[in-house]
Structures are given as C-alpha cells and as structure tokens.
Amino acid sequence: MVSDSLEHYTWDPLPTVEIPFGGDFSGDAWNSQAMLAAHAGKQHEKMRHSYGLAAKHDFLMLEDTHSNKGKIITATTPSD
Numbered sequence: 001m002v003s004d005s006l007e008h009y010t011w012d013p014l015p016t017v018e019i020p021f022g023g024d025f026s027g028d029a030w031n032s033q034a035m036l037a038a039h040a041g042k043q044h045e046k047m048r049h050s051y052g053l054a055a056k057h058d059f060l061m062l063e064d065t066h067s068n069k070g071k072i073i074t075a076t077t078p079s080d
Helices: 040-056 069-074
Strands: 027-031 059-063
Touching (some): 027 040
8 A cells, every 4th residue: 555645655565476586686787888899908898897797696787788699609708
C-alpha cells in the first residue's frame, strides 16, 4: 500500500522465489567508448579496466565497444 505523501512510501514485501538468477546479484554497465578500436594502447587500458569491473560484479555489460566479430573472438576474459 502506498501512502499519499511522496516522502512516506510503504510497500508490501515481495514474495521469495526459487528460480535461476532469483537471488542477490550485482551487475555493472560501462560505456567503454571504443574499447576495441584500432589504437592498441587504449585497448589495453580499457580491457584492464573492464577486467577490474568484471571482478567486482556477477555480470558486466559493455556498450559502445566499436567491435566487430573478429575483435570479439580475439578478446579474452578473466579466467576466474
């Protein structure tokens, strides 16, 4: 039930569900701005940053990578 005041919301608790990926999880999204572009030096820095983000979360979404199929195949991910 929601009260009339925007400052005092009260919500009924959601039921617990037993489904895959139904528990607590952590994710992140990063606009990597050309992570897989032609400049190799920038690629290395951005890949290292993405590994750091991935190590702290259960999933990572990368946007604006400027990738193509070949670059995606050659990109590696952390082993653990």
